[in-house]
Amino acid sequence: xxxxxxxxxxxxxxxxxxxxxxxxxxxxxxxxxxxxxxxxxxxxxxxxxxxxxxxxxxxxxxxxxxxxxxxxxxxxxxxxxxxxxxxxxxxxxxxxxxxxxxxxxxxxxxxxxxxxxxxxxxxxxxxxxxxxxxxxxxxxxxxxxxxxxxxxxxxxxxxxxxxxxxxxxxxxxxxxxxxxxxxxxxxxxxxxxxxxxxxxxxxxxxxxxxxxxxxxxxxxxxxxxxxxxxxxxxxxxxxxxxxxxxxxxxxxxxxxxxxxxxxxxxxxxxxxxxxxxxxxxxxxxxxxxxxxxxxxxxxxxxxxxxxxxxxxxxxxxxxxxxxxxxxxxxxxxxxxxxxxxxxxxxxxxxxxxxxxxxxxxxxxxxxxxxxxxxxxxxxxxxxxxxxxxxxxxxxxxxxxxxxxxxxxxxxxxxxxxxxxxxxxxxxxxxxxxxxxxxxxxxxxxxxxxxxxxxxxxxxxxxxxxxxxxxxxxxxxxxxxxxxxxxxxxxxxxxxxxxxxxxxxxxxxxxxxxxxxxxxxxxxxxxxxxxxxxxxxxxxxxxxxxxxxxxxxxxxxxxxxxxxxxxxxxxxxxxxxxxxxxxxxxxxxxxxxxxxxxxxxxxx
Numbered sequence: 001x002x003x004x005x006x007x008x009x010x011x012x013x014x015x016x017x018x019x020x021x022x023x024x025x026x027x028x029x030x031x032x033x034x035x036x037x038x039x040x041x042x043x044x045x046x047x048x049x050x051x052x053x054x055x056x057x058x059x060x061x062x063x064x065x066x067x068x069x070x071x072x073x074x075x076x077x078x079x080x081x082x083x084x085x086x087x088x089x090x091x092x093x094x095x096x097x098x099x100x101x102x103x104x105x106x107x108x109x110x111x112x113x114x115x116x117x118x119x120x121x122x123x124x125x126x127x128x129x130x131x132x133x134x135x136x137x138x139x140x141x142x143x144x145x146x147x148x149x150x151x152x153x154x155x156x157x158x159x160x161x162x163x164x165x166x167x168x169x170x171x172x173x174x175x176x177x178x179x180x181x182x183x184x185x186x187x188x189x190x191x192x193x194x195x196x197x198x199x200x201x202x203x204x205x206x207x208x209x210x211x212x213x214x215x216x217x218x219x220x221x222x223x224x225x226x227x228x229x230x231x232x233x234x235x236x237x238x239x240x241x242x243x244x245x246x247x248x249x250x251x252x253x254x255x256x257x258x259x260x261x262x263x264x265x266x267x268x269x270x271x272x273x274x275x276x277x278x279x280x281x282x283x284x285x286x287x288x289x290x291x292x293x294x295x296x297x298x299x300x301x302x303x304x305x306x307x308x309x310x311x312x313x314x315x316x317x318x319x320x321x322x323x324x325x326x327x328x329x330x331x332x333x334x335x336x337x338x339x340x341x342x343x344x345x346x347x348x349x350x351x352x353x354x355x356x357x358x359x360x361x362x363x364x365x366x367x368x369x370x371x372x373x374x375x376x377x378x379x380x381x382x383x384x385x386x387x388x389x390x391x392x393x394x395x396x397x398x399x400x401x402x403x404x405x406x407x408x409x410x411x412x413x414x415x416x417x418x419x420x421x422x423x424x425x426x427x428x429x430x431x432x433x434x435x436x437x438x439x440x441x442x443x444x445x446x447x448x449x450x451x452x453x454x455x456x457x458x459x460x461x462x463x464x465x466x467x468x469x470x471x472x473x474x475x476x477x478x479x480x481x482x483x484x485x486x487x488x489x490x491x492x493x494x495x496x497x498x499x500x501x502x503x504x505x506x507x508x509x510x511x512x513x514x515x516x517x518x519x520x521x522x523x524x525x526x527x528x529x530x531x532x533x534x535x536x537x538x539x540x541x542x543x544x545x546x547x548x549x550x551x552x553x554x555x556x557x558x559x560x561x562x563x564x565x566x567x568x569x570x571x572x573x574x575x576x577x578x579x580x581x582x583x584x585x586x587x588x589x590x591x592x593x594x595x596x597x598x599x600x601x602x603x
Contacts (some may be wrong), residue, residue: 051284099138340427356546389557392566436509444493474503
């Protein structure tokens with residue numbers, strides 16, 4: 001279940017949960033708020049300059065105070081220009097800093113979460129939290145709040161000026177304010193709803209477009225171009241209808257705001273004109289009210305739009321803060337962190353040497369998102385240097401044992417001992433630093449061959465890298481590349497074949513001389529020639545190391561010290577190849593069936 005489905009109480013649109021990330025920049029925020037207030041004060045003062053010019057220079061026909069007027073006007077204008085420049089610069093800094101801090105905090109926190117979190121939340125969901133939601137929250141802190149400050153203070157200054165100049169005329173204008181608020185709120189509510197629907201449809205269109213590109217081969221081989229095209233047309237047609245509906249409301253919204261401004265202007269001209277003719281107010285004063293009548297509706301509209309945006313951003317805040325609040329199923333205890341350090345601050349001086357003895361002591365295990373016990377009162381001793389093979393059909397649960405050894409999951413009951421001590425008594429990083437893991441689907445990071453191998457050992461020299469490549473028979477891969485260790489492997493290693501990527505990932509796993517080696521069907525997706533090279537390398541590198549080999553091809557593990565057989569998520573048999581074949585049980589049927597299939601393929 002994704003986190004956004006959980007109910008979380010959010011104070012005042014959830015802003016309270018963002019404050020810790022804005023707090024380091026509180027001085028800049030306070031100064032930006034002050035500048036926003038000054039800017040709104042200056043904007044509300046411009047009509048007063050016009051009023052003075054009309055009543056003195058035009059009505060009285062004198063230019064006596066013109067030099068002073070011009071100096072004050074130009075000075076005010078320069079102050080506003082400088083104010084706006086600094087405000088935009090500071091708000092941009094606040095947005096970028098908060099955005100950066102949120103992304104760093106999110107990404108760092110993701111590194112501490114266990115596998116179960118990534119099993120329950122897909123990549124797209126997590127990516128949106130770290131990239132999209134953080135950006136919207138940064139925008140909220142920097143710009144949305146400044147919008148409310150500017151517009152709110154502008155309306156306040158306008159009201160003060162109008163009431164001081166002529167309270168009677170001001171009250172006529174203020175009658176329209178609650179009507180405007182209600183009308184704008186009604187339109188804004190419908191626009192927010194429609195825009196949310198448009199975003200959902202757009203996401204669907206984007207997904208279909210992406211699927212149409214990435215699945216182009218399947219679409220052509222299945223001859224379903226028409227079906228895919230019809231589905232896409234339906235989505236775009238729905239997008240068009242909803243967008244036109246939203247445009248209709250938007251046009252009405254704009255007309256309503258114009259109508260309210262015109263109504264305010266009409267009242268000012270009607271009542272103000274009468275007061276002017278009676279000599280109660282001057283023409284310049286009337287011009288002030290005309291300017292304010294035309295200008296008040298836009299800030300009211302902006303405040304309501306900002307509040308609607310805050311309500312929408314509440315979802316982004318909830319999703320991101322839930323990610324940051326997510327607790328790992330596997331976590332080091334405080335006393336362990338105190339001694340051994342954590343993921344980002346290891347205390348390697350306190351790390352003991354790992355030898356490789358592994359023991360499962362009365363272990364029972366249920367996956368966090370499951371209900372059935374995968375292991376129940378399971379016991380197994382794996383002395384240092386033992387080669388353990390784990391076999392079973394696809395989806396049988398072969399990775400469970402390895403996940404517990406690597407402490408990607410904690411046992412529900414019992415203990416996993418490493419060198420005679422409960423694995424939970426020492427840090428995860430200590431254990432992971434002594435494990436080499438080769439996945440069935442190899443993953444290389446964007447960068448050079450050297451960069452990728454140094455992920456296994458950051459301080460590895462070129463000589464050590466070349467020795468590791470040679471050890472796993474991957475030196476021929478380097479020979480094919482133009483720039484040797486400086487050759488770029490492409491995004492995800494897409495400039496190399498699967499076999500070549502597997503050999504490089506194998507070299508990366510063993511370059512740090514791990515005491516425990518895990519091979520997760522490392523030869524399942526490669527050609528026979530590369531498999532032979534990797535098998536030769538495996539026979540060399542597992543010597544003296546405790547190794548766990550998850551195997552698809554049973555012929556590759558016949559010499560294992562112990563074979564664990566998994567069926568329907570449970571260990572059903574264990575023993576050497578010869579012992580299991582004598583039993584003529586499940587392993588026997590798997591092996592003979594696979595042997596018959598291989599023989600049939602050779603015919």
